[in-house]
């Protein structure tokens with residue numbers, strides 16, 4: 283099978299799609315013929331050795347995909363051959379096949395395409411866990427989303443809207459703000475031009491209740507300064523590059539919280555709530571409340587151009603690789 287195989291950590295452009303043996307089936311696992319795989323920012327970091335997880339070489343990159351089950355390992359009870367599923371794995375999704383534990387697969391909603399299925403779990407799963415279990419977001423609260431047109435950003439906008447919040451989207455261009463408004467944000471702040479803190483305070487009438495921050499870098503501190511009394515700041519990621527250092531007096535002055543979010547680790551610690559969240563996401567999809575936005579699809583062979591779209595900050599929504 284064809285697979286994006288990493289033999290060393292190096293710039294993503296230097297990796298290659300190779301012919302490798304298909305993985306062997308094992309008990310409790312299913313074989314999935316992959317149709318599409320979603321690219322997430324951590325995939326770029328992982329192939330370059332900049333992510334917290336560093337798999338032994340050689341490894342196949344990619345963490346989420348959608349496809350059809352073609353083989354069942356011994357003892358598999360919950361899945362069947364021919365079923366359309368989405369799946370999250372630590373590694374191995376940028377390939378024509380993957381073998382994954384049955385518990386990591388969820389049936390695709392009937393109206394969901396393979397590309398949408400491949401684009402759903404990590405971004406929407408992270409955003410729902412962050413807004414619900416970590417921030418306890420309430421209807422009517424004001425939610426500020428940074429990097430609002432990126433993968434997790436757009437997911438946070440749609441889910442925040444579905445949860446009844448009033449959303450302020452912050453992004454680096456008018457086009458990105460418009461994309462966020464089309465998905466449910468009430469206001470947009472172009473932080474390449476406008477002052478994030480003062481605009482967010484102005485638009486929220488004094489301070490926001492929750493900040494969702496996948497960007498970090500120079501935007502985290504002004505966003506914390508835009509919180510109101512009892513506000514919650516969600517640490518999602520550092521796509522901007524730098525991990526910011528925050529003066530703690532900012533939390534004292536507003537009785538505010540800084541809350542870390544690590545969706546992948548949480549799914550393993552609390553699988554029951556993770557499964558409930560997945561069911562909720564499928565329900566929201568069926569109700570038309572969420573719809574993963576595909577920025578662009580590329581054949582697996584063109585992974586480098588697909589990675590460029592994320593690295594060069596051009597993506598609006600998710601970038602997807604297709605295998606067939």
Ligand SMILES: NC(=O)c1ccc[n+]([C@@H]2O[C@H](COP(=O)([O-])OP(=O)(O)OC[C@H]3O[C@@H](n4cnc5c(N)ncnc54)[C@H](OP(=O)(O)O)[C@@H]3O)[C@@H](O)[C@H]2O)c1
Nearest residue numbers: 323429432433434453454496518519520521522543544545
């Ligand atoms: N905590 C968790 O459990 C968890 C789960 C999934 C993802 N994440 C993290 O969330 C972050 C976003 O992931 P994603 O998949 O949504 O990525 P993405 O689609 O590429 O979005 C990231 C956004 O960050 C902004 N950005 C600012 N500086 C950037 C730069 N130098 N390069 C690239 N983007 C930059 C861009 O928005 P503007 O151009 O509008 O600034 C971009 O839309 C990543 O750091 C990822 O590791 C965390």
